Amino acid sequence: MGVAAEQAGEIGPPVKKGPLVKRQSAWTRATHWAWAISLFFLLVSGLQIFNAHPRLYIGQQSGFEFDNSVLSIGAVRKPDGSVGGVTTLMGQQFDTTGVLGYSGPPGREQVRAFPSWITMPSYQDLATGRVVHFFFGWILVTTMLIWFVASLLNGHLRRDIVPTGADMRKLPGDIADHARFQFRHGRHYNALQKLSYGMVLLILCPLMVLTGLTMSPGMDAAWPWLVDVFGGRQTARTIHFGVMVLLVLFFIVHVAMVVLSGPFNNLRSMITGKYRIDPEDRA
Template sequence: MTIIDDIESRHAPTSDEGRVIYRHRIATRITHWTWAIALFFLLLSGLQIFNAHPELYIGKQSGFEFENSVLSMKAMQANDGTVSGYTTVFGRSFDTTGVFGMSGPADNPSYRGFPAWATLPSYQDLSTGRVIHFFFAWFFVAAFLIWFASSLISGHLKRDILPSMADIRALPQSIADHLRFRFHHDGRYNGLQKLAYAGVLLVIFPLIILTGLTMSPGMNAAWPWLLDIFGGRQTARTIHFLCMAALVAFFLIHIFMVLAAGPLNEMRSIITGWYRTDEKKNEEHSA
């Protein structure tokens, strides 16, 4: 259940524990770990950048004259003088003191969108956050282009990522198997996994790259059509944030499923390329 799958025909002899197959090529493993490292720094530095103006809008403009805010994280003072952190989503506010809007120790609170432990640097420093963010963004883009090109050439994209009609028809069974934690260790993805990985690799990754470019004034001058596609820089910023949230959710589910499916086997496959199947267990599942 690793994020990338590239099954080849090469395999070791079958043993009582199952057949060992070469699951991940070296290009797959390198891009996987490059993404993992890059996304870690992109997330923390991105939240640092967000904290400079912890509010999201829909549209081409923002400010006091516009009522197009969809999300804000701010500290607000009540009539009795107490200050609390509030997160406002589509006009509805929630007290999120201690996490969003206001965090840190009670005797020395920090008034910021995301808490210090979630940003890089931990203190408010927009300039450093932008340097870190842009540095790892180019590593992320390079890994994506390398993966996409190699996947097209090797057939990995069509074979292992894009779901077939048979995968679509088998979706109800795939969902039922996952809900019951019944995993088929045959080294291949089922339809549910393919849809998840295709959504991340072919939808969220391109979206987060393009919206990031749309927020750059330099790219606005070179490619003004990006602003038209995403409806303005503010909308692009909101989509960028939502893509980040989707990736965090995917990461948490991904790690949980790796642990549930057998972490040693899964980690070995994405580090060395070799994966041990469990043919006996698969036969029991299909019985």
């Protein structure tokens, strides 16, 4: 009798699933994947361009005679005669041998800021890096414009991106749930998602585009006020690099959340638009 009861307890009631709902429009899905591809190629080509002059400055001018560098990645010869990578951030030096400054397979190490496996091309080729970077930069700009117009027309921007007062009141609870790895699957984005997506789509991506345009001599001639807005071309380059770091961090967290909260459900949402919500979220 005990065995039967135990077996019955093991079977238990079936897990109740929520309904499948249409969560993502075709415009949102298409621009999402266009962004993902564009940002990947912008990253690897941008690091290729950075390797040509692996220093960041604040201000309008740069060079050996100026002391306005905030970041540099290079190599030094150590007292024992070996070569090592060193990264200097705000005057503080860090040994980054094997990762930044000096890296590569044993016996074939190279002096280069970022390693070959993360740049396009893998070898040093500034001209090709610029061609790839500019090409996908304009794809990113076009995608942003398409997304913005479509999101205004179908309500996605108002409904899913811009947080409301009610969303902000729920923010502490959403943060606590994420910290405990308790994820709710609702018809609409939660407060934490709205804030993070809004930050990326409405602040970081436009800032990336504007600072990129500021570094272009052609755009400086057409829009000279851009240089003044960002405090000089070198400051714009530093901001551009900083935004890249923030976008990479967002990507890492974003992928982690997709995996932890249900990769199949999330990927289905971004491929077919269908998303399975929790039973209690039918309303």
